Amino acid sequence: xxxxxxxxxxxxxxxxxxxxxxxxxxxxxxxxxxxxxxxxxxxxxxxxxxxxxxxxxxxxxxxxxxxxxxxxxxxxxxxxxxxxxxxxxxxxxxxxxxxxxxxxxxxxxxxxxxxxxxxxxxxxxxxxxxxxxxxxxxxxxxxxxxxxxxxxxxxxxxxxxxxxxxxxxxxxxxxxxxxxxxxxxxxxxxxxxxxxxxxxxxxxxxxxxxxxxxxxxxxxxxxxxxxxxxxxxxxxxxxxxxxxxxxxxxxxxxxxxxxxxxxxxxxxxxxxxxxxxxxxxxxxxxxxxxxxxxxxxxxxxxxxxxxxxxxxxxxxxxxxxxxxxxxxxxxxxxxxxxxxxxxxxxxxxxxxxxxxxxxxxxxxxxxx
Amino acid sequence: xxxxxxxxxxxxxxxxxxxxxxxxxxxxxxxxxxxxxxxxxxxxxxxxxxxxxxxxxxxxxxxxxxxxxxxxxxxxxxxxxxxxxxxxxxxxxxxxxxxxxxxxxxxxxxxxxxxxxxxxxxxxxxxxxxxxxxxxxxxxxxxxxxxxxxxxxxxxxxxxxxxxxxxxxxxxxxxxxxxxxxxxxxxxxxxxxxxxxxxxxxxxxxxxxxxxxxxxxxxxxxxxxxxxxxxxxxxxxxxxxxxxxxxxxxxxxxxxxxxxxxxxxxxxxxxxxxxxxxxxxxxxxxxxxxxxxxxxxxxxxxxxxxxxxxxxxxxxxxxxxxxxxxxxxxxxxxxxxxxxxxxxxxxxxxxxxxxxxxxxxx
Numbered sequence: 037x038x039x040x041x042x043x044x045x046x047x048x049x050x051x052x053x054x055x056x057x058x059x060x061x062x063x064x065x066x067x068x069x070x071x072x073x074x075x076x077x078x079x080x081x082x083x084x085x086x087x088x089x090x091x092x093x094x095x096x097x098x099x100x101x102x103x104x105x106x107x108x109x110x111x112x113x114x115x116x117x118x119x120x121x122x123x124x125x126x127x128x129x130x131x132x133x134x135x136x137x138x139x140x141x142x143x144x145x146x147x148x149x150x151x152x153x154x155x156x157x158x159x160x161x162x163x164x165x166x167x168x169x170x171x172x173x174x175x176x177x178x179x180x181x182x183x184x185x186x187x188x189x190x191x192x193x194x195x196x197x198x199x200x201x202x203x204x205x206x207x208x209x210x211x212x213x214x215x216x217x218x219x220x221x222x223x224x225x226x227x228x229x230x231x232x233x234x235x236x237x238x239x240x241x242x243x244x245x246x247x248x249x250x251x252x253x254x255x256x257x258x259x260x261x262x263x264x265x266x267x268x269x270x271x272x273x274x275x276x277x278x279x280x281x282x283x284x285x286x287x288x289x290x291x292x293x294x295x296x297x298x299x300x301x302x303x304x305x306x307x308x309x310x311x312x313x314x315x316x317x318x319x320x321x322x323x324x325x326x327x328x329x330x331x332x333x334x335x336x337x338x339x340x341x342x343x344x345x346x347x348x349x350x351x352x353x354x355x356x357x358x359x360x361x362x363x364x365x366x367x368x369x370x371x372x373x374x375x376x377x378x379x380x381x382x383x384x385x386x387x388x389x390x391x392x393x394x395x396x397x398x399x400x401x402x403x404x
Numbered sequence: 405x406x407x408x409x410x411x412x413x414x415x416x417x418x419x420x421x422x423x424x425x426x427x428x429x430x431x432x433x434x435x436x437x438x439x440x441x442x443x444x445x446x447x448x449x450x451x452x453x454x455x456x457x458x459x460x461x462x463x464x465x466x467x468x469x470x471x472x473x474x475x476x477x478x479x480x481x482x483x484x485x486x487x488x489x490x491x492x493x494x495x496x497x498x499x500x501x502x503x504x505x506x507x508x509x510x511x512x513x514x515x516x517x518x519x520x521x522x523x524x525x526x527x528x529x530x531x532x533x534x535x536x537x538x539x540x541x542x543x544x545x546x547x548x549x550x551x552x553x554x555x556x557x558x559x560x561x562x563x564x565x566x567x568x569x570x571x572x573x574x575x576x577x578x579x580x581x582x583x584x585x586x587x588x589x590x591x592x593x594x595x596x597x598x599x600x601x602x603x604x605x606x607x608x609x610x611x612x613x614x615x616x617x618x619x620x621x622x623x624x625x626x627x628x629x630x631x632x633x634x635x636x637x638x639x640x641x642x643x644x645x646x647x648x649x650x651x652x653x654x655x656x657x658x659x660x661x662x663x664x665x666x667x668x669x670x671x672x673x674x675x676x677x678x679x680x681x682x683x684x685x686x687x688x689x690x691x692x693x694x695x696x697x698x699x700x701x702x703x704x705x706x707x708x709x710x711x712x713x714x715x716x717x718x719x720x721x722x723x724x725x726x727x728x729x730x731x732x733x734x735x736x737x738x739x740x741x742x743x744x745x746x747x748x749x750x751x752x753x754x755x756x757x758x759x760x761x762x763x764x765x766x
Contacts, residue, residue: 049652050759054694081653089618109616116616118609120602124567135567136614139560184613195609246698265718401718 038100038113038190038223039065040086045095047081047247055081057248058095063240065100068217068224070238072231072270078247079227080195086225087114087193100190110140115189119199121180123168129155130164133182140187154186157219174208177201181213185220194226198233210236231271235259243267265401268322268394274358276322277368280398285315294321295364299341302390308404309395319404320396325358327392328370330384338387343368347382361386406501406508412437414504415497422493425484428501431477440484450480460494462486467494473505514538518576518588521630522548522637531631542629544574545591547600548636549623550644551607556582560615568610588633591626597660600626604656622647622657645669649760650753664750668757676754676761683751684735699727700739700748708745 040063047055056078063069071079084090086097088109097104104112123132133151142150155161158178163171171179177197184192198206214237217224228234234241235255243250243258243266251263255271262268268276281294290306292299301309309315328343329335335342345361345368352358352374359372361384370386378384395404415426419439427438431454433447446466453461453468454477460469467490471479479501483494517534520526526534535542553561562577565585569575574590589603604621611619624639639659647657650665659666668676680688692700699717703724706712714724728739737744 050763053653055653084612087612088616089612109612109618116613118613120606120609121613122568122606122610127567135564139563139615399718399720 039063039067040069040191040223040225041096041098041101042086043096043098045082045085045097046093047078047085047090048093054247055090056085057246059244059249060095061242061249061252063223063225063242066221066223067239068226068237069240069242070234071225071227071242071244072234072238073229073244073250074270075229077244079229079244081247082244083193083195083225083227086191087116088112089116113190114193115184115187115191116193116195117181117184117197118195119197121177121197123171123176123179125168127168128164129160129166129168129171129179132168132179133164133186136183137186150186150188154182157185158182158216173205174212177205177209178212181216185216189222191223191225192220194224196227196229198228213237232273235271241271243270261403262322262394263403265320265322265396265403268396268403272324274325274369276324276394277328277366278320278322279363279366279368280318281321282318283309283314283316285310290315292319292321295343295366297343297363299343299388300390301393301395305390305393305395305404312404314404318398320398320401322394322396323368323388323392325369326371327389328368329387329389330370330372330376330378334387334389335385338389341388341390343386343388345384345386347378347380347384350378350380406504408436410504411501414500415439418493418497418500424490424493426497427482428471429480429482431480433480436479443482446482450482453480460491467491469494469498471498471501471505473502473509478505510538514540514576515578518578518586519580522578522580522586522588522634524634528631535630540630541574542631545595545626545628546630546633546636547589547591547623547626548633548640549587549589549604549607549621550637550640551585551587551611552620552622552644553583553585553611554618558583558585558615558617561585561611561617561619564611564615564617565607568607586637588637597626597658601656601658604658608655620644620647620655620657622659624659642666642669649757665753668750668753671754671757673758673761676758679754680751680758683737683747687734688755696727696731699724700731700752703728703739704745704749708740708742710740 042059042061045059046057049055059082071082073079081090085092088104088107092105099112124135130151133154134147137147137150155164158181160175160178160182163175198209201209210233226237238255240252241255241258242252245266251258251267258267259271265278269278279294281292284291284293290301290309292301343363345363348360348362348367350357350359356371357374358369359378361368361370372378396402397404411428415428415437416439419425425440427440427443428436429450430436433450435443449463453463460467465486467483467486469481470477471481481494481498483490483497517538521531532542551561551565562579562585565587566577569577569587569589576588578586580586600623604623608619608621611617622640622643624636624643627633627636643657643659643662646662646665646669647654649669651657702717703713706716710721710724714721717724732738737748739745739748
């Protein structure tokens with residue numbers, strides 16, 4: 037096992053393109069770090085740089101305290117799993133697991149030991165003698181993962197291995213991966229575009245956009261305290277509601293006007309806004325769907341923050357139900373209880389918990 | 405011709421079935437593969453057996469057999485034991501090795517044929533004659549993939565590609581130089597360029613995972629006849645080069661997706677210099693600051709859409725308009741106008757190409 041340290045790492049292409057911009061971060065030994073961000077943001081490039089498959093233009097990468105910039109991939113103590121994996125045709129599962137070990141120069145006995153150990157860990161021992169063509173579904177994925185695990189890596193690098201699958205298999209793969217991580221205790225760096233998957237799997241999130249590091253932290257930290265609007269919008273399904281608001285000041289406290297409704301900020305947000313001189317200026321506010329309420333007790337409790345809204349589209353998602361509301365020129369989504377009985381077209385009042393409102397600078401979109 | 409590793413695994417496999425020890429030597433008595441340790445002791449006996457007219461003989465408790473390849477003595481096989489069962493098993497092993505020789509020779513011939521085909525070293529009539537002799541179909545669709553490895557003679561990469569494809573009798577894996585592995589793949593009915601892109605990505609990911617090799621993969625267009633395979637190869641080669649210049653972030657490049665980069669790649673350098681001088685009046689787009697370059701790239705990415713670009717850059721629409729106005733002042737090109745935008749885009753690509761040509765370094 038080993039931790040990972042990146043110091044000012046950058047990837048500059050000879051034609052002037054920038055793949056990764058000056059990223060510094062530390063992943064502790066045994067962490068499950070998820071590099072999350074939209075397609076083309078540089079996550080995979082960074083992962084490949086860690087694995088040694090892309091040259092580093094600038095900065096240093098340390099694995100287990102050892103600078104690995106000039107080491108070949110096979111000498112870095114890493115194993116990789118990518119999104120496109122197949123099993124070698126006309127080889128048994130055993131031979132599939134042994135292939136990479138043979139290439140890396142392991143002896144026959146060592147290969148046998150590692151293959152049987154890996155098969156036991158992944159619960160595929162009974163498949164070892166089967167031709168790979170006869171292996172299907174989750175077992176194929178297990179064999180692909182097994183090829184990497186059998187190398188006994190210090191760091192396991194995974195580039196969106198579930199991208200090409202969906203539905204039940206994806207859920208099974210995700211559960212299997214979480215379990216494997218618990219058993220192996222190895223450091224994992226995992227790339228995904230799927231914010232939900234990132235939140236579910238990671239012990240640490242590393243949010244990347246346009247090649248730059250936006251924020252790192254535990255899933256809770258990133259969700260609860262997004263550093264900017266992008267991070268706030270990226271995590272959460274349905275996404276956070278974002279509105280433009282005018283900040284005012286009444287009796288020494290910041291108040292807001294948004295889509296014709298008036299409200300107050302929490303004490304903490306109020307203090308920040310006034311201290312930074314936002315009174316009389318426009319800002320961007322964000323409210324997550326689960327922080328908008330229509331229950332009578334909430335309307336009473338947050339009576340200073342009521343919004344006039346018109347119910348629009350109702351959709352259920354498992355045990356939760358989400359409703360879209362028209363609020364002035366905005367459409368807001370709120371999580372509503374099934375019992376609320378709101379029908380499309382109903383004029384309703386919605387309450388917002390002021391302590392759950394995110395505030396961003398309108399120009400920079402950074403959290404205030 | 406057959407590697408000692410293959411011989412070793414063959415006799416080990418046969419020992420696993422028959423429980424009889426075997427040894428294969430060359431005609432000078434040198435041990436090539438053996439399942440027992442004292443095989444070197446029989447060198448003199450082997451040399452004597454080579455000179456004898458017998459095809460098989462029992463010497464010191466071992467059955468000696470001659471293995472011929474087209475009447476040419478190739479190997480001597482030793483099988484431990486002198487009874488009839490050992491004799492019978494020994495004959496079967498000889499038969500197995502002879503078949504291996506035939507298979508390898510055919511593969512070697514095919515390999516030579518494919519190499520010559522790729523390099524345009526064959527006359528048209530020879531292509532069809534030799535293909536027929538080697539049982540290679542001439543009228544099926546094929547495509548050529550080139551896998552460029554970072555290191556020369558990357559055996560792990562070659563073995564991985566062979567394991568993925570060469571077992572399929574209709575695909576050929578070969579190499580014409582030390583850094584490039586070439587896959588000539590039969591295209592199944594209904595297979596599209598999207599499928600080929602997927603295959604290329606599988607090759608890339610498998611090589612990254614298994615061989616841990618840095619590679620670039622390029623592929624040409626689908627050809628209908630064997631005589632056109634070299635065209636697909638040349639296209640793949642060009643895709644590899646053009647990809648490095650214009651799509652340096654991509655590890656998989658298809659010739660069919662090269663777009664305008666392919667045209668620019670073929671422009672003479674003096675013409676490029678003249679064009680850039682006319683467009684930028686001697687300045688280089690390198691001189692633009694990072695903010696301007698990011699703005700330009702994002703604007704192109706969003707198909708010249710001001711609202712979407714400003715949204716993605718998290719800047720006010722007016723800020724973007726100001727930046728575009730500033731750019732217009734310095735270059736005379738208004739990126740909001742399609743004609744100007746395309747000129748600017750081509751100019752940026754020409755500059756990349758010139759840089760490549762001047763440095764000849766990726």
